[in-house]
Amino acid sequence: MAAVNPGARFVIGGQTVMLLALYAFLYFPIFYIGYLSVMENNVWPFPPVFTGEWYGRLMIMSDFHVGLLNSVLIGIGTALLSTLFATAAAIGLLRYPVRRRGAIAVLFLAPLFVAQILIGISTLMFNRNVLGIPGNIESAIVANTTYSVSFAFLVILAQLVRYDWRFDEVAQVFGARPFRTFREVTFPNIWPAVLGAFIISFILGFNNFEITFYNVAAIPTLPTIAWGTLRHGIEPELYALATIVNALVFALLFVIYLLIRVGALRLGVPDD
Amino acid sequence: MKARRALHLDPRVRFAALVGPGALFIVLFLLLPLLSIVVFSFWRTESYELIADWNVDNYGSVLGEWIYLKFLLRSLAMAAVVSAICLVYAWPCAYLIAKHGGRYRIVLVLLTAAPFLTGILLRVTAMQQILGPIGLLNMALMELGLPPVEALMYTNIASAVGLVYLWIPFMLLAIYLSLFNFNFELLEVAKVCGAKPWRAFLEVTWPLNWMGTAIGIVLVFIPTFAASVTPRFLGGPDGSMFVNRLEHQFGSAGTWALGSAMGVVMCIASLVVIFLLWRTVRLRRAGYTGAGA
Amino acid sequence: MSDQAILRIEAVEKRFGAVRAVDGVSLEIGSREFFALLGPSGSGKTTLLRIVSGLEAPDRGRVEIGGTDVTALPPYLRRIGMVFQDFLLFPHRTVAENITFPLKMQGRSAVEREEQLDWILGFVRMEGLGDRFPHQLSGGQKQRVALARGLIARPELLLLDEPLANLDRELRKEMEIEVRRYQEELGIPFVYVTHNQEEALTMSDRMAVMHRGGLEQVGPKLEVYNAPATRFVASFVGAPNRLSGRAMQDDGERLLIDWGGIRLVGRAAGSARPGDAVEMFLKSERIALGPAADAAQHENRLEGTVRDIIFKGQFADYIVRADNDVELVVSGPTSVAGVERNARVTLGWPVEAADVFAVEDGEP
Numbered sequence: 001m002a003a004v005n006p007g008a009r010f011v012i013g014g015q016t017v018m019l020l021a022l023y024a025f026l027y028f029p030i031f032y033i034g035y036l037s038v039m040e041n042n043v044w045p046f047p048p049v050f051t052g053e054w055y056g057r058l059m060i061m062s063d064f065h066v067g068l069l070n071s072v073l074i075g076i077g078t079a080l081l082s083t084l085f086a087t088a089a090a091i092g093l094l095r096y097p098v099r100r101r102g103a104i105a106v107l108f109l110a111p112l113f114v115a116q117i118l119i120g121i122s123t124l125m126f127n128r129n130v131l132g133i134p135g136n137i138e139s140a141i142v143a144n145t146t147y148s149v150s151f152a153f154l155v156i157l158a159q160l161v162r163y164d165w166r167f168d169e170v171a172q173v174f175g176a177r178p179f180r181t182f183r184e185v186t187f188p189n190i191w192p193a194v195l196g197a198f199i200i201s202f203i204l205g206f207n208n209f210e211i212t213f214y215n216v217a218a219i220p221t222l223p224t225i226a227w228g229t230l231r232h233g234i235e236p237e238l239y240a241l242a243t244i245v246n247a248l249v250f251a252l253l254f255v256i257y258l259l260i261r262v263g264a265l266r267l268g269v270p271d272d
Numbered sequence: 273m274k275a276r277r278a279l280h281l282d283p284r285v286r287f288a289a290l291v292g293p294g295a296l297f298i299v300l301f302l303l304l305p306l307l308s309i310v311v312f313s314f315w316r317t318e319s320y321e322l323i324a325d326w327n328v329d330n331y332g333s334v335l336g337e338w339i340y341l342k343f344l345l346r347s348l349a350m351a352a353v354v355s356a357i358c359l360v361y362a363w364p365c366a367y368l369i370a371k372h373g374g375r376y377r378i379v380l381v382l383l384t385a386a387p388f389l390t391g392i393l394l395r396v397t398a399m400q401q402i403l404g405p406i407g408l409l410n411m412a413l414m415e416l417g418l419p420p421v422e423a424l425m426y427t428n429i430a431s432a433v434g435l436v437y438l439w440i441p442f443m444l445l446a447i448y449l450s451l452f453n454f455n456f457e458l459l460e461v462a463k464v465c466g467a468k469p470w471r472a473f474l475e476v477t478w479p480l481n482w483m484g485t486a487i488g489i490v491l492v493f494i495p496t497f498a499a500s501v502t503p504r505f506l507g508g509p510d511g512s513m514f515v516n517r518l519e520h521q522f523g524s525a526g527t528w529a530l531g532s533a534m535g536v537v538m539c540i541a542s543l544v545v546i547f548l549l550w551r552t553v554r555l556r557r558a559g560y561t562g563a564g565a
Numbered sequence: 566m567s568d569q570a571i572l573r574i575e576a577v578e579k580r581f582g583a584v585r586a587v588d589g590v591s592l593e594i595g596s597r598e599f600f601a602l603l604g605p606s607g608s609g610k611t612t613l614l615r616i617v618s619g620l621e622a623p624d625r626g627r628v629e630i631g632g633t634d635v636t637a638l639p640p641y642l643r644r645i646g647m648v649f650q651d652f653l654l655f656p657h658r659t660v661a662e663n664i665t666f667p668l669k670m671q672g673r674s675a676v677e678r679e680e681q682l683d684w685i686l687g688f689v690r691m692e693g694l695g696d697r698f699p700h701q702l703s704g705g706q707k708q709r710v711a712l713a714r715g716l717i718a719r720p721e722l723l724l725l726d727e728p729l730a731n732l733d734r735e736l737r738k739e740m741e742i743e744v745r746r747y748q749e750e751l752g753i754p755f756v757y758v759t760h761n762q763e764e765a766l767t768m769s770d771r772m773a774v775m776h777r778g779g780l781e782q783v784g785p786k787l788e789v790y791n792a793p794a795t796r797f798v799a800s801f802v803g804a805p806n807r808l809s810g811r812a813m814q815d816d817g818e819r820l821l822i823d824w825g826g827i828r829l830v831g832r833a834a835g836s837a838r839p840g841d842a843v844e845m846f847l848k849s850e851r852i853a854l855g856p857a858a859d860a861a862q863h864e865n866r867l868e869g870t871v872r873d874i875i876f877k878g879q880f881a882d883y884i885v886r887a888d889n890d891v892e893l894v895v896s897g898p899t900s901v902a903g904v905e906r907n908a909r910v911t912l913g914w915p916v917e918a919a920d921v922f923a924v925e926d927g928e929p
Contacts, residue, residue: 085294092290115498207391
């Protein structure tokens with residue numbers, strides 16, 4: 001802490017207030033939904049009267065079970081494909097200094113710059129009118145992957161730039177074939193990044209609405225159930241559903257945080 | 273010997289084997305579908321069927337009829353305003369985290385990014401419980417005997433608040449990543465050379481982080497321009513956007529060719545925004561060194 | 566070469582775009598020798614080493630190890646050892662796991678790996694440190710682990726890529742002796758790439774000097790040092806004094822030159838003929854230094870003034886301004902009677918201490 005002049009302190013103070021306000025803005029609604037989910041009266045829940053009824057009702061909703069299962073399936077499928085493509089691409093781009101690799105990187109990031117709803121309707125139209133494939137879980141997975149792969153790619157790239165590829169050369173000189181090299185040296189060093197990408201793309205696929213909606217036909221998923229509920233006036237079960245999903249997401253993000261720490265340790269950087 | 277030779281693969285072959293599958297996937301399942309709607313936009317729809325009867329009537333409707341043009345302009349204005357708010361608000365926050373976050377930087381950034389991952393619908397639901405007529409804000413005012421804030425109940429302002437709520441994490445993340453790679457010692461250099469803090473910011477920090485900022489703007493502009501759920505549930509009767517009209521073509525109206533043309537118009541509008549921002553980025557002046565970026 | 570060549574490089578060429586990194590190099594290395602490949606950065610020495618290891622494929626030419634053509638073999642089939650710049654110990658593996666990695670890749674049993682590990686840990690004096698992780702080691706310890714990993718499988722050939730470049734001076738001196746001991750005791754041929762001529766001269770039996778992708782000179786180290794074959798070798802291997810003059814008279818082995826009005830005699834190393842512009846490369850430690858009018862017996866003598874004395878610990882560099890205003894560096898003991906700043910001194914050196922090349926004899 002060097003001496004800070006009063007002007008700078010004022011600026012830092014102002015920024016701190018803004019950041020704290022941002023956190024409040026971002027998290028208050030999330031916590032409020034959690035609060036509502038255990039309140040008997042959802043309109044003006046003060047003073048609080050606790051109830052577990054909404055969770056109970058959610059649990060016996062048959063759509064909820066089907067939707068949860070479908071969302072998990074879409075999440076896992078999306079995560080598997082996205083992580084596979086993104087990991088291979090990130091390794092290829094960083095490992096081999098091929099010309100024009102910048103253009104390839106742009107291709108993998110391009111989906112970030114396409115509106116989700118456009119991905120949704122264009123894949124719907126393409127599948128239906130060109131390929132003749134009906135809407136189902138598989139087409140939702142494929143469509144979601146085109147979007148999530150960019151996030152997976154970014155997550156892996158961000159950590160892989162710190163990996164020293166000469167370790168792979170060391171392994172090869174000492175007798176490891178390419179696949180063995182990957183198993184013995186590359187993967188043990190980069191797995192936190194790979195798992196991080198898997199989790200991020202799982203969450204994206206699991207929660208996606210705009211892409212999934214146009215590609216699953218009438219099959220329920222958690223977001224489409226939420227959409228239906230929202231359309232017909234909110235029922236308190238939705239608060240319970242939202243709270244469960246939020247809790248799941250935050251738990252997974254905590255895992256990612258731990259992974260970043262482990263990853264930093266692996267790559268020989270003590271902190272952040 | 274031949275088999276052994278095969279193991280000693282050309283780097284270009286290995287590169288293609290690693291990058292190819294993903295690249296092919298994106299081309300097949302993202303670019304081809306996008307191209308297909310360009311084709312469909314020149315067709316017409318009859319009783320829920322696309323007919324390959326080439327014409328430009330759809331574009332005539334989208335760009336020529338006030339009903340569509342109005343929504344297009346409203347969407348563009350909404351996206352511009354939301355991007356501007358996010359930009360102005362996220363910069364100081366990202367700056368604080370990058371410069372003074374120390375070892376908590378990662379946690380602080382993850383905390384801003386986390387809500388994004390909870391899903392659009394649930395976040396809009398949450399927003400509705402705060403801003404809506406029976407939301408927390410209004411009910412609290414009623415309890416206190418105060419009049420409701422009508423500006424926040426099913427209006428475009430509520431839409432804008434909701435969109436900022438949804439997308440500000442992208443802006444913050446883009447600016448943060450740029451600042452993370454920015455050498456703050458350059459500011460010290462500027463100050464030693466006689467620049468006051470705000471001058472140092474304008475001469476050094478801002479230009480060197482403009483590319484990251486521009487990426488942030490695009491990352492917010494595109495999804496807000498294409499937002500459908502937020503205006504639908506927060507915007508009220510005057511809040512309907514271009515995308516809501518577009519969805520209508522793919523829903524009950526079943527006029528897919530027209531919807532495709534609207535999608536193409538959206539795509540082109542987004543590309544124009546990207547292009548205009550890209551023209552302001554001077555790679556060399558942005559400190560781009562060619563690698564990574 | 567008395568013994569059988571273990572490594573034979575024939576007309577190897579490698580380009581990167583328009584740059585000829587390795588430009589038609591042929592070389593043979595014997596089965597028990599310590600061979601240094603010396604050159605400045607960008608001279609192609611690391612590329613040549615990577616071609617030998619199989620990490621880089623040559624565009625043309627052949628590489629033979631132990632009589633087998635390995636040109637088309639990937640690194641993992643070549644059975645060589647290598648010590649990398651920056652050590653490159655696997656961060657996720659312990660010292661023991663790092664060292665036994667080559668044996669594991671060869672499919673040796675755990676018992677055998679354990680035996681060899683015990684032996685090599687003793688050999689490199691790292692007993693009891695097998696369970697540490699690389700980040701818990703000092704620079705010198707990392708270096709020993711890297712060497713142990715390169716040697717444990719008793720390869721036919723050990724390649725070393727600037728292994729001491731990142732160590733501080735004291736440690737480097739210590740490791741130079743240690744690396745030399747490993748080579749002598751195990752009898753494995755070492756090919757040692759370095760840009761540091763002192764390292765090359767300390768450790769090697771024979772050396773090659775590389776420049777712009779080609780070999781300038783190959784031979785026993787003393788021969789390279791004492792009789793540089795090219796103007797580049799003379800400038801790169803230990804001659805800080807470069808005197809520009811004109812050749813005057815040629816009597817076969819010796820060349821008389823005019824250096825700004827002073828007449829000097831040097832070894833005729835290049836193709837210089839009378840009348841050519843020439844350069845004399847003069848080794849600083851071969852110059853005798855004494856008070857003015859000292860009658861030291863040398864063929865070359867000149868007088869000058871001491872401008873500065875740079876103390877270097879065990880010796881000192883004397884900066885002497887000759888009477889034609891050109892400065893020379895003389896290495897000598899830290900104190901010489903009658904020699905101090907601004908003192909008039911006499912310099913003298915034998916013909917063999919100075920190599921004369923025509924300016925046309927290639928670039929330095």
